[in-house]
Amino acid sequence: MSTEDYKQVILDHATNSKKTKLYFSDLKKAVQKQYPDAKTRMVKQAATELINDGTMIYYSTGSTTMYGLKGRGITEDQ
Amino acid sequence: MAFEPKEEQKTINYEEARIYSQEELSNYTEEELKNYKIKHDVPDLDDLEKGPWPSFVTDAKREDLHRKKLNDERLLISKNCVEDLLGQLQLSFDHGETHWKHGGIVGVFGYGGGVIGRYSDVQEDFPGVASFHTLRVNQAASKFYDTNYLRTLCDMWEYRGSGLLNMHGSTGDIILLGTTTEQLEPVFHEMTHELQQDLGGSGSNLRTPSCCIGKARCEWSCIDTQDMCYELTQFYQDELHRPMFPYKFKFKFDGCPNGCVASIARSDMSFIGTWKDNIKIDQDKVKAYINGEAQPNAGSHNGRDWGKFDIQKEVIDRCPTGCMSLENGELKIDNENCNRCMHCINVMPQALRPGDDKGVTILFGAKAPILEGAQMSVMTIPFMKAEPPYDNIKDVIENVWDWWMEEGKNRERLGELIQRKTLQEFLKVVGVPAAPQMVTAPRANPYIFWKEEDVPGGFERDVEDYRSRHKR
Ligand code: SF4
Numbered sequence: 001m002s003t004e005d006y007k008q009v010i011l012d013h014a015t016n017s018k019k020t021k022l023y024f025s026d027l028k029k030a031v032q033k034q035y036p037d038a039k040t041r042m043v044k045q046a047a048t049e050l051i052n053d054g055t056m057i058y059y060s061t062g063s064t065t066m067y068g069l070k071g072r073g074i075t076e077d078q
Numbered sequence: 079m080a081f082e083p084k085e086e087q088k089t090i091n092y093e094e095a096r097i098y099s100q101e102e103l104s105n106y107t108e109e110e111l112k113n114y115k116i117k118h119d120v121p122d123l124d125d126l127e128k129g130p131w132p133s134f135v136t137d138a139k140r141e142d143l144h145r146k147k148l149n150d151e152r153l154l155i156s157k158n159c160v161e162d163l164l165g166q167l168q169l170s171f172d173h174g175e176t177h178w179k180h181g182g183i184v185g186v187f188g189y190g191g192g193v194i195g196r197y198s199d200v201q202e203d204f205p206g207v208a209s210f211h212t213l214r215v216n217q218a219a220s221k222f223y224d225t226n227y228l229r230t231l232c233d234m235w236e237y238r239g240s241g242l243l244n245m246h247g248s249t250g251d252i253i254l255l256g257t258t259t260e261q262l263e264p265v266f267h268e269m270t271h272e273l274q275q276d277l278g279g280s281g282s283n284l285r286t287p288s289c290c291i292g293k294a295r296c297e298w299s300c301i302d303t304q305d306m307c308y309e310l311t312q313f314y315q316d317e318l319h320r321p322m323f324p325y326k327f328k329f330k331f332d333g334c335p336n337g338c339v340a341s342i343a344r345s346d347m348s349f350i351g352t353w354k355d356n357i358k359i360d361q362d363k364v365k366a367y368i369n370g371e372a373q374p375n376a377g378s379h380n381g382r383d384w385g386k387f388d389i390q391k392e393v394i395d396r397c398p399t400g401c402m403s404l405e406n407g408e409l410k411i412d413n414e415n416c417n418r419c420m421h422c423i424n425v426m427p428q429a430l431r432p433g434d435d436k437g438v439t440i441l442f443g444a445k446a447p448i449l450e451g452a453q454m455s456v457m458t459i460p461f462m463k464a465e466p467p468y469d470n471i472k473d474v475i476e477n478v479w480d481w482w483m484e485e486g487k488n489r490e491r492l493g494e495l496i497q498r499k500t501l502q503e504f505l506k507v508v509g510v511p512a513a514p515q516m517v518t519a520p521r522a523n524p525y526i527f528w529k530e531e532d533v534p535g536g537f538e539r540d541v542e543d544y545r546s547r548h549k550r
């Protein structure tokens with residue numbers, strides 16, 4: 001399994017989930033459902049790559065941070 | 079140990095970096111300030127100025143007057159932001175509710191923390207604070223700065239932000255209070271490229287680590303708190319800036335059990351400098367204290383009528399574990415029972431000193447009172463060496479993080495997870511045996527919970543066999 005596979009699962013999950021903002025652990029669970037051996041750090045790496053290429057964005061309340069797909073839900077400056 | 083920066087350090091020269099002239103910086107008189115009124119009516123805030131302590135309201139009004147007197151092109155965000163901030167605060171007092179919308183999609187590229195989005199929900203009345211985001215800046219270890227740095231920072235923030243800042247927030251960061259979305263990237267650039275200072279943590283990140291003044295100025299420091307803080311901050315950059323945890327996580331470093339950064343109350347993982355061998359005693363100096371030749375607490379309680387120093391009452395009887403005694407004028411300490419509280423050392427600093435075999439005690443799980451009330455950290459690792467590059471400590475940290483990320487629920491702090499899963503489970507993760515000092519309450523619990531592997535034959539039993547000997 002490569003980071004690319006994990007990225008695909010994360011993207012599918014972020015696109016299809018009812019929620020537009022997801023906790024990191026939600027992304028991890030989604031990946032581990034398909035790839036039970038996926039390590040947290042690898043999932044993190046995949047999520048970070050999606051952030052760095054602009055596909056996903058961070059959403060922060062100050063105390064907690066969530067991940068969202070750019071273009072889904074609130075994704076721009078209010 | 080000399081400081082070895084991980085990147086080359088620039089010398090900051092305020093005269094070269096400054097934005098404002100001296101005339102611009104002192105552009106109002108105290109007389110003008112006294113008569114100055116902001117445009118909103120703020121009776122409750124005016125009231126706050128009347129107390130015995132300096133008030134942030136006074137500071138804010140001063141800043142507002144100063145901004146009003148600067149030329150428009152000398153400020154990149156609203157000239158009225160401070161005034162509108164006070165106006166909105168008064169409205170919040172009137173309504174008993176905040177008028178900030180919480181959070182949102184603001185940040186600097188690639189960072190999941192460091193910027194807290196703030197938007198006003200009464201923007202028509204207070205346009206100056208329509209968007210007023212906060213930036214957290216990773217403070218220098220022990221908060222040492224020189225004036226070139228501070229002045230450059232203040233000029234930059236006057237120009238690109240509200241000019242208001244907190245030195246420092248409770249986690250330790252410098253808090254830059256209020257700017258617009260457009261200014262976030264430029265401020266970030268100036269901070270990192272000109273001032274060589276990174277943003278701090280916020281959200282579900284490792285929060286900005288912070289340490290006491292340590293070996294730089296304090297003779298009690300048993301560990302190099304600044305070095306540890308710097309090393310772990312640098313080593314865990316990814317955890318600081320790119321969130322992956324269930325919730326926030328804080329490290330704090332106290333050089334000794336005096337706990338000047340209160341790590342035990344304020345961090346998920348508290349590092350407290352300590353020693354393993356015996357307290358060093360200079361018996362001649364003990365006599366000097368007894369005879370009144372040396373001043374207890376280095377004279378800090380002088381000038382009050384507390385009478386002559388009484389070693390029995392003020393030191394021996396105050397030892398929390400009762401492990402001290404005076405025998406024929408000699409001070410004795412039963413070091414096995416000393417819990418390193420520092421009391422006797424603080425009172426008689428010339429006579430007593432920490433031992434030479436130094437390291438850290440590591441405690442886990444403090445937090446503020448949102449769920450279940452406030453919690454102090456629990457002493458878990460009584461002693462560990464703390465020397466660069468701290469690989470032994472990094473191993474502990476990573477084990478704990480792996481467990482918390484695996485088992486923790488969203489928004490569950492480490493301390494809450496330990497409570498939910500039990501300390502016994504946590505000790506398995508850290509790999510240390512249980513000790514009575516870890517039990518806060520009850521200290522007299524007669525129940526023992528056995529682990530299955532500790533019980534011969536396990537928990538399974540043969541009921542038939544049992545019944546053959548015991549009738550129903
Ligand atoms: S915690 Fe201890 S070492 Fe650190 S500044 Fe305070 S007294 Fe000194």
Ligand code: SF4
Nearest residue numbers: 397416417419420422
């Ligand atoms: S450090 Fe505290 S516990 Fe230890 S001998 Fe001194 S007063 Fe007693």
